[in-house]
Amino acid sequence: xxxxxxxxxxxxxxxxxxxxxxxxxxxxxxxxxxxxxxxxxxxxxxxxxxxxxxxxxxxxxxxxxxxxxxxxxxxxxxxxxxxxxxxxxxxxxxxxxxxxxxxxxxxxxxxxxxxxxxxxx
Amino acid sequence: xxxxxxxxxxxxxxxxxxxxxxxxxxxxxxxxxxxxxxxxxxxxxxxxxxxxxxxxxxxxxxxxxxxxxxxxxxxxxxxxxxxxxxxxxxxxxxxxxxxxxxxxxxxxxxxxxxxxxxxxxxxxxxxxxxxxxxxxxxxxxxxxxxxxxxxxxxxxxxxxxxxxxxxxxxxxxxxxxxxxxxxxxxxxxxxxxxxxxxxxxxxxxxxxxxxxxxxxxxxxxxxxxxxxxxxxxxxxxxxxxxxxxxxxxxxxxxxxxxxxxxxxxxxxxxxxxxxxxxxxxxxxxxxxxxxxxxxxxxxxxxxxxxxxxxxxxxxxxxxxxxxxxxxxxxxxxxxxxxxxxxxxxxxxxxxxxxxxxxxxxxxxxxxxxxxxxxxxxxxxxxxxxxxxxxxxxxxxxxxxxxxxxxxxxxxxxxxxxxxxxxxxxxxxxxxxxxxxxxxxxxxxxxxxxxxxxxxxxxxxxxxxxxxxxxxxxxxxxxxxxxxxxxxxxxxxxxxxxxxxxxxxxxxxxxxxxxxxxxxxxxxxxxxxxxxxxxxxxxxxxxxxxxxxxxxxxxxxxxxxxxxxxxxxxxxxxxxxxxxxxxxxxxxxxxxxxxxxxxxxxxxxxxxxxxxxxxxxxxxxxxxxxxxxxxxxxxxxxxxxxxxxxxxxxxxxxxxxxxxxxxxxxxxxxxxxxxx
Numbered sequence: 001x002x003x004x005x006x007x008x009x010x011x012x013x014x015x016x017x018x019x020x021x022x023x024x025x026x027x028x029x030x031x032x033x034x035x036x037x038x039x040x041x042x043x044x045x046x047x048x049x050x051x052x053x054x055x056x057x058x059x060x061x062x063x064x065x066x067x068x069x070x071x072x073x074x075x076x077x078x079x080x081x082x083x084x085x086x087x088x089x090x091x092x093x094x095x096x097x098x099x100x101x102x103x104x105x106x107x108x109x110x111x112x113x114x115x116x117x118x119x120x121x
Numbered sequence: 122x123x124x125x126x127x128x129x130x131x132x133x134x135x136x137x138x139x140x141x142x143x144x145x146x147x148x149x150x151x152x153x154x155x156x157x158x159x160x161x162x163x164x165x166x167x168x169x170x171x172x173x174x175x176x177x178x179x180x181x182x183x184x185x186x187x188x189x190x191x192x193x194x195x196x197x198x199x200x201x202x203x204x205x206x207x208x209x210x211x212x213x214x215x216x217x218x219x220x221x222x223x224x225x226x227x228x229x230x231x232x233x234x235x236x237x238x239x240x241x242x243x244x245x246x247x248x249x250x251x252x253x254x255x256x257x258x259x260x261x262x263x264x265x266x267x268x269x270x271x272x273x274x275x276x277x278x279x280x281x282x283x284x285x286x287x288x289x290x291x292x293x294x295x296x297x298x299x300x301x302x303x304x305x306x307x308x309x310x311x312x313x314x315x316x317x318x319x320x321x322x323x324x325x326x327x328x329x330x331x332x333x334x335x336x337x338x339x340x341x342x343x344x345x346x347x348x349x350x351x352x353x354x355x356x357x358x359x360x361x362x363x364x365x366x367x368x369x370x371x372x373x374x375x376x377x378x379x380x381x382x383x384x385x386x387x388x389x390x391x392x393x394x395x396x397x398x399x400x401x402x403x404x405x406x407x408x409x410x411x412x413x414x415x416x417x418x419x420x421x422x423x424x425x426x427x428x429x430x431x432x433x434x435x436x437x438x439x440x441x442x443x444x445x446x447x448x449x450x451x452x453x454x455x456x457x458x459x460x461x462x463x464x465x466x467x468x469x470x471x472x473x474x475x476x477x478x479x480x481x482x483x484x485x486x487x488x489x490x491x492x493x494x495x496x497x498x499x500x501x502x503x504x505x506x507x508x509x510x511x512x513x514x515x516x517x518x519x520x521x522x523x524x525x526x527x528x529x530x531x532x533x534x535x536x537x538x539x540x541x542x543x544x545x546x547x548x549x550x551x552x553x554x555x556x557x558x559x560x561x562x563x564x565x566x567x568x569x570x571x572x573x574x575x576x577x578x579x580x581x582x583x584x585x586x587x588x589x590x591x592x593x594x595x596x597x598x599x600x601x602x603x604x605x606x607x608x609x610x611x612x613x614x615x616x617x618x619x620x621x622x623x624x625x626x627x628x629x630x631x632x633x634x635x636x637x638x639x640x641x642x643x644x645x646x647x648x649x650x651x652x653x654x655x656x657x658x659x660x661x662x663x664x665x666x667x668x669x670x671x672x673x674x675x676x677x678x679x680x681x682x683x684x685x686x687x688x689x690x691x692x693x694x695x696x697x698x699x700x701x702x703x704x705x706x707x708x709x710x711x712x713x714x715x716x717x718x719x720x721x722x723x724x725x726x727x728x729x730x731x732x733x734x735x736x737x738x739x740x741x742x743x744x745x746x747x748x749x750x751x752x753x754x755x756x757x758x759x760x761x762x763x764x765x766x767x768x769x770x771x772x773x774x775x776x777x778x779x780x781x782x783x784x785x786x787x788x789x790x791x792x793x794x795x796x
Contacts, residue, residue: 069282075318078284100284101343118289118343 003120004028004045008038008052008064009082018051021109022116035059039067042074049120051080054094062097069098078119131417133171133179133219136163141212142483144205145490151200160208161190167215178233179218182211185240189247198247207243209487211236267298267331269360271382274341275323275349282318285344291324293340298330299361301370323349325377327370329359353379355386365389420513423474427660430463430470431752434661435771437463438750442773464750467661475510478556478565481520482507485527485554492531499549500535506556511563515655518635519565522628526567526651527552529625534571534649544646546570558657565653574643576600583609601641605629636767636782656767664770666749666778667729667742670718673778674742675751675770680783682730682737684745689724692741700739702728709739710790733787740783751780765789 009015032038054061078100143159164187171179192198444456493500607626643649664675751770
């Protein structure tokens, strides 16, 4: 079954290139430009994996993750966090919030797909 | 333990047989690397395992021999006759050591000590010090840089809530190489207390991979802070390919102690080092090591199987008879099916009990080799029909008589060097052992190109010994048969080899015991061929059931050709026991006349033609009942002398049928006429 991935990023070109890549890799892709939009999509659709940027206006990545984990039907849904550089304190926070995995920008497509494969199959 | 030991002995003996074979091959072709490899491997295996079973001496002796062959293997030394002789002598001692529970007697002990010294000397001569053992260890588990790891993966209970899936991680590990995963479920609480979002499981993972430790860690990169993760390298090599290790791992209950595991692996490696080394390296130990191409079964189990099959066939005969007497289509169908299946079962059980003739050959090869050295004769030993299969009981009983025949050929048959030159023969004599099928029989021939048997000489000797009278007129064939009389020996002098007085008569008796025959053909100065004719099987035969008055008789079906109806007057008026059937004159014998049965002489009789030594001979009986599977039972002590009957068989209704040896019957009857 095709897995659906939700990409949350405020930066559109980044979101689309990521989306295109994942679509080419065989995933179904949904996009949201901030946390609120993401939550709306999560409510409406069944999402298998969330990829979210850390820094976003409004609801940032960490708050989004916390929110996701608080929803019963998304407790176990893996969340991949995109971080710009290695801000370890943030990473810790993200993990505490419930992020499943993370990857630093810029990343190789291969590395990203590998990480995704660690979470959904 | 005793069981394991018995199994070890069995294996060890097999190995030694292989070893002997390889050594003899090597003698013919010293360059044969495969054989060197084989020899080395056997030595290696014996060395490694024998000590574990208390055969310390075997271990010591093979250790040094192994060293020698290791050198040869590596090209540091060449196979020499010296090495081969010492090895072969050692093989004898090894056999003694393995097969006698007691200590060696004085003589053998001395031989052992001498040999060990010689072997050590030889090894030292080839090179100062024996090879480095650690090098061999690397060779056992040679697979490049594969390493084996033990990994403990114990995630925190809340790992699932973070969206991680441990199963995917295990999958990834599995993808790295050979992987064995065992799960601990001890922490799973009872159903009432279970929290479905928590992970209660944890895992032991054994992984053999070419990847390094970092690659393993990478798999756990997102969860490493949320779990207990221990990665221990337990071995340089793929320990997971070892059954014992897997077994050990499966036996572990509760948590794994890394120390324990490492210790176990260390011990295992030591055993492996001595055992598996060359096998994995050479890669030539195919069938024996690789799985279940064949299994080993105790012979008494096979005997039991054969007995059960015999019983089944007897019962089946009863069923068939019952079905015949109580017409009922359903019963008929069942009886027919049972008959078909039991027949297949019988054939199958037979084939299980068949052993290729080759199993005997190594012994002979060795015998010829040793004797030709002792007697200073140059002899080429050939074997044909190695793959010919015989019943295992026959093979067992055949070894000694054949050994004797070959010995005789070597000693008496083959001339010495001068004798051969004088006779204009090549200096190298040939002894051929040949096995082949002939109808329902297996023929085994021992053929030599020696001086042949002189019937005149034989007869003279027999008269001297008072075995035949002066006036007896004997054909050449009959003269040859004199050799089989007890106490007959024409050897001019008694050698160490043969001519000890026990001899051909024992051979003949042994062959007769397995319902075989011995024939001799010989030509002076050309050679001798001794043929042993044996039945294919000893216990169940297809037969034709006939009746004479109220006696049931079974003819072996393979010798039956055709049946004809004849009248009493035809038989009575026949001249010279000849009768015309199918426009052909054939000689016949009436069983009624031969056995002097006068009761209820029927007017219509049946003539069964039997093939006998390329001729048709008729046997006249009262009625023909039909085809019948006869389970042969011995006639018992009292009828031991009666060789025209090969046994008896119990019919479905419980009556006894005699199984007739048609060849012998016809011979016997023909002799009566001659006299």
